[in-house]
Amino acid sequence: MIITIVGGGSTFTAGIVKSIALRKDELEVDEIRLFDIYKERQDKVAVVVKWILDEELKSGIKLTVTYDEKEAYDNADFIFAQMRVGLYAMREQDEKIPLKHGCVGQETCGAGGMAYGLRTIFPMMKVIDDAEKYAKPTHWILNYSNPAAIVSEACRVLRPNARIINICDMPIAIIDVVAAAMEIKDKQNIVYDYFGLNHFGWFTKIEYQGKDILPDLRQYIKEQQILLPAAYLKDKQALASSNDKNRHTKGSWYYVWKGVYEIMENFPDKLPNTYLNYYLQAKEFVEHSDPNHTRANEVMESREANLFNGIDKYLETGVIDEKVFYAGSHGDWIADLAIALKNDTKQRFLIITENRGTIPNMPYDAMVEVPAYIGKNGPEVISRDPIGLFEQGLMMQQLNCEKLLVQGAIEGSYEKVLQAFTLNKTIPSMSVAKAILDDMIEANKEYWPELK
Amino acid sequence: MIITIVGGGSTFTAGIVKSIALRKDELEVDEIRLFDIYKERQDKVAVVVKWILDEELKSGIKLTVTYDEKEAYDNADFIFAQMRVGLYAMREQDEKIPLKHGCVGQETCGAGGMAYGLRTIFPMMKVIDDAEKYAKPTHWILNYSNPAAIVSEACRVLRPNARIINICDMPIAIIDVVAAAMEIKDKQNIVYDYFGLNHFGWFTKIEYQGKDILPDLRQYIKEQQILLPAAYLKDKQALASSNDKNRHTKGSWYYVWKGVYEIMENFPDKLPNTYLNYYLQAKEFVEHSDPNHTRANEVMESREANLFNGIDKYLETGVIDEKVFYAGSHGDWIADLAIALKNDTKQRFLIITENRGTIPNMPYDAMVEVPAYIGKNGPEVISRDPIGLFEQGLMMQQLNCEKLLVQGAIEGSYEKVLQAFTLNKTIPSMSVAKAILDDMIEANKEYWPELK
């Protein structure tokens, strides 16, 4: 039993590996392979991973670190795909170019997400083709590479028969935050309903111990004027008392979570995915943003720097720094998905999948994010009632934006990509869309397909 | 044979009446009735109308001017509905409030159109009910009251069996401009295909003498960098040489027609309805706008003032001023529609009608604007192929905005109306939507249903 991690050089790799190793018995895993195209990064990450597997957990799992497709995929059972094409340097561009034009600059939403999508579509197809070529015929690709909406639409169009499950951890992260706020310890017992596109959806029901906790949560959000992740909760009072509206004090994520409050104040019926904030409060988000220092900078300066500097120091000194080497098992959700597929557990997950009637008033061929029971034959998606006009209107705009982008990438059509940019809710006009697109073409020339 | 004009006090009434009178033989019309709730205006307009019928054309058609529903509708064959609820004073509000918040302020598009819609829905239902009560059972209401998209959706929901045909003259006006640009004299021989929502659509084919003239038109627009109506064409050189970007020099319509060029430069495939400019180039339109002097002001200062001052002067002096009394027959299109219904001519018109599969990839219950053959049983709408992703995405956003607004009006739901405002492409965020809506509630309190 072999699990291959594509994008092995990610700072998240250690956490994923830890989650896998902790489920060794259920997964019956013999070997983990790290595969990346960025050698320097992966070689460093592998130092930590090796320590976790051999020293910390004494797991007995073999570790392979490779830069060769055949070695990476050969006979693999599961491929965990977590690519970041262009790394943080390009993410920085994705965020800063739109901001320069007064628009939301974000990793997966709006113009930034579209730029990232155009970089990722074809590398993702290569993963699918390599897996098809080398891995076990019964392999599964678990794909959580961003921007997941665009990547999964491209899979649907270009590789409709791929053995791939597209999935996103953001709903899970939101439920974590809900659990913390509601002081629920056994968050795995929270059951929720949700619908939408990826990074563009709504929780319609959240139940715990047979009780709908949405009313309590609504009350909590109303009182706090924010829904905060655990990391912030301890500083809640400090944050609340701060009169400082400057984003540097509060961090870019602060306003994302604040957005949930703003949206629910007006539309209290459902709990929105935090990403809806970028679409529904685009103007306000831009106002809170610093066009010269975005989240890409934050990440490079903190998470990235901490890990790679820490490893460098270890390689120099041989002394292990716990803050660097001890990973949290933040890949539990993806390891659980592998278990569900392998052991036919029929556990419930949100997945990104072709609609095919599941949401009756969305197109048949929309890639939607909905609950499914997962077993060894893959997902059994749950049918739901038609959605409301507000959500349908927003989703159709966003969906067709994503579809046009993918078609534009495949056909190399400047016009279609411009239509995608023009249609996007975060962009205020066709002329602005064109200005951003033209800047992005320049910035992405090493990565994008040529657009004519 | 009786034709009732609802909104008889409009400055357009004289032109409509003239078109009717010139078709006296085909329409076999015996009596025209003017009906309005604004007595002072209608009494003045009636002076001109009477002069046209009796003096200018010696038509022999009886004129009735009334403020009583029964007298207005009794035994009528056709009701021409052209209401403007709140007159130009409220239109000024519709235009200025959004501009104050940095958004497109326009009569029928965006927030302004929604405000106007909320004023018009219930008065329009009263027209339908009164016609049902008093007019001939075979009566037809020809409705071109704005905002037509919202008004016709409200008819569909509230009076699904009304004998009403919703129609808009903007596509006809655009074809007039095309004819002028292409130097076509017999514009009635131009045949076109079109799809969209009202004030939100595209010409897909324009044929004259068996030839597709879209390529020539495209070339013309590219060269001129604008598509101009005849009134402007004579000043084309002056306009072109003018370096002045100030809208006062060029007039608000100048930028509307300029927008066609901007859109076709990027998306040359179709000829957009000029109104799409407000949605696709919203930001640029706001930049060209003067928030203290909008088109409502232009109209009040020119068309309205000219007519009513002229009539006042005549009433004082008894001297007829030709510029005031001689109307163009600018109601030809609506009189032709009446002829088609009466005489079963199967002439081709664009109408606003429930989709019912006509555009296969739009909802069954969307009110769409599409070609139909008109005969005495009403319209026979022409089926068409699925539309493109770009147009579908834009239309779904706009359609659901309109549907939410109508539902909000009927249910008195603040939340649904706010969803409508938030969804609209001319409004950059939920918070801005709320700010505009709250200002508009205040400004419209005499007119709107209460929203809770």
Place this chain on the structure above:
Amino acid sequence: MIITIVGGGSTFTAGIVKSIALRKDELEVDEIRLFDIYKERQDKVAVVVKWILDEELKSGIKLTVTYDEKEAYDNADFIFAQMRVGLYAMREQDEKIPLKHGCVGQETCGAGGMAYGLRTIFPMMKVIDDAEKYAKPTHWILNYSNPAAIVSEACRVLRPNARIINICDMPIAIIDVVAAAMEIKDKQNIVYDYFGLNHFGWFTKIEYQGKDILPDLRQYIKEQQILLPAAYLKDKQALASSNDKNRHTKGSWYYVWKGVYEIMENFPDKLPNTYLNYYLQAKEFVEHSDPNHTRANEVMESREANLFNGIDKYLETGVIDEKVFYAGSHGDWIADLAIALKNDTKQRFLIITENRGTIPNMPYDAMVEVPAYIGKNGPEVISRDPIGLFEQGLMMQQLNCEKLLVQGAIEGSYEKVLQAFTLNKTIPSMSVAKAILDDMIEANKEYWPELK
């Protein structure tokens, strides 16, 4: 915790009660109530039920036998509905009238099923209304009254908000037969996919221990030239060697199970529900039938006579006959469904439910039979791919037949009911449909709504 059995006088009641009592712990059941309108029958059945609860199982569950709606439904948690309106005397008519006209005479299929449906629709609505009135607000009605397709369509139309789950045991019975044939002991571990209308569907996949057993089953059926239930399996050789084609020798069920072979010989891809035999091999079934002695007669002479004569004998003599008193727990499936609802087990069941996109190429409002995960909020139905043209064509014919019948019943429309009969695949022409319908109106005049 109270369970009410509507149709308590059924010969199946004892088996249902036994299944409930054996699940006493999971169901936490305190009281079982038997309710019927046929006093004589229910009083006798209650003798056996009481013996099972008190003597055989010493269950401690209270038994109430009632003929009063309020007493029956008051505060009930679950209502198990198993009505047979008109009893076997009317079933005999349902079977014999069509046969007289050369058509399939069957309890739930064809003309017989439609007659039975017209008797059952309104009594079923009374059950729903009484439950709504008297039972707990959280009650569930588990309805397995036949003809389930028609009854559940009527529920959908007339009581769309009823807390009812419509379910049928035939797929379960077929899987039992499959398990016996494949020599699988733990049949609860067989997982299957299925789609269709009630009594009109197909198994598309049958898995056991992670393996698709359809190929083996296909081979078995091919070799045996029949799929036989366990009761017949022991006599297989005798049956096989018998050259006698007379149905009296082989029993009416023999040919039903034989039909599976005939259908799979031509269309081996799926395992058909046995009832499809009546539609696809209608002519052959009529040829095997004895118009003077149908299954209703078989049942009255065997199951009905055995039970009621046995009870009479006991009441006379006080001696218990084991063959009469010892019931099999043949209500396991329905008791398990109650447990899933009560304890949120998310067990997988086939249910009859409104389609709402689940089968994308069937109408939104079709009542279809498909797999669902059942929890305390009711069913979560699994979306599936579009079905094939053959199955869609058959299902649309049958579906619209059922819909027309229900509409005809509600509107009292002779024309719609005649359309239903004419559309049915078991009836060869409109004139034959009319002849059968007219005979049935006469036979059912005490039961049917008047048709004009």
Place this chain on the structure above:
Amino acid sequence: MIITIVGGGSTFTAGIVKSIALRKDELEVDEIRLFDIYKERQDKVAVVVKWILDEELKSGIKLTVTYDEKEAYDNADFIFAQMRVGLYAMREQDEKIPLKHGCVGQETCGAGGMAYGLRTIFPMMKVIDDAEKYAKPTHWILNYSNPAAIVSEACRVLRPNARIINICDMPIAIIDVVAAAMEIKDKQNIVYDYFGLNHFGWFTKIEYQGKDILPDLRQYIKEQQILLPAAYLKDKQALASSNDKNRHTKGSWYYVWKGVYEIMENFPDKLPNTYLNYYLQAKEFVEHSDPNHTRANEVMESREANLFNGIDKYLETGVIDEKVFYAGSHGDWIADLAIALKNDTKQRFLIITENRGTIPNMPYDAMVEVPAYIGKNGPEVISRDPIGLFEQGLMMQQLNCEKLLVQGAIEGSYEKVLQAFTLNKTIPSMSVAKAILDDMIEANKEYWPELK
């Protein structure tokens, strides 16, 4: 301007040519070409055609008689396709094989129609391909080859871009009969609505001089107990008084027209296409049929014999027999269609076309028969409301039968063709379907694609 008639050897050719020649001015036709694969027949028919063009009408139109594809299609403007693959010898088989098994034996309905369809699909594709290769790029194929439903579905699947309009004259023939019954002379002024599949539809409205004549027609049919074509009308009394139920007295068409009465007696709302009789009164039709002497025999003994014997006699004697040489202009409808396409007349025709939302509750890809306005760009099809459950149920069964047949032909799939036969309403069971199919495979082995 060149018109090519494919199937020039048909007994209908003379009438078609006459209709063309009489419209010489509107069609501006220079040359008519007859093309066939049956030389002996076409050479004889050409004798009559030549006489009509040169002697009777002195038309000045050039006649070409050819057996070479290139010569036939070269530079042609219109291709009139009226093939009969296998001639009357095979039609006789189509009618007699089903009757032998107790089923409707008919040229285009039921098993006979399917057999004929399997013979015609691929020859029709050859016509399209040859036209594509040799004819003008702007050519139109007007196809009225039977069985039109199956042929047009095959065109849709195999040649979706063909410049073909599929059309059937049966609705026109029915309107002729209605006109005769209602004593309307100017039948071209009758306007009707209609929906269905080809040979499987309903008139929903028939108007003349602005009045709905369906109520009068209904009354007429009720009184006469039949709707009779003009040819029979003169003998009405004799027919009515005849007690003889033997079909030989009354002719096979008598019962077809009688069927309209039988259907309208029960379902008076619409006027059915006469062909529905074969589906709704299948059993009765079989009872009236003589399995040893069918309509193919009638035609061979009368129309075919009269023409070819007459021509033989002329060729021997040189004496013209008027009954043989004088053709009625029974191709008016198809010549008018050519005029509409050529001269952009926007005349209204029923055509067979892909549904694409026209009938909202039929599949997008159904070939339906509906009204359209015809101009030089082809048909503009009229959208309509959803159809009733009865008609939808019947149509779905028949539609999927036709689709399965076409798929079966393309894939060479015995199973799909058997599914088509099993699904057909005229065939009472799968086993009967198989027996007929196997006989037909044998009879058609020179014509059908191989089925495995």
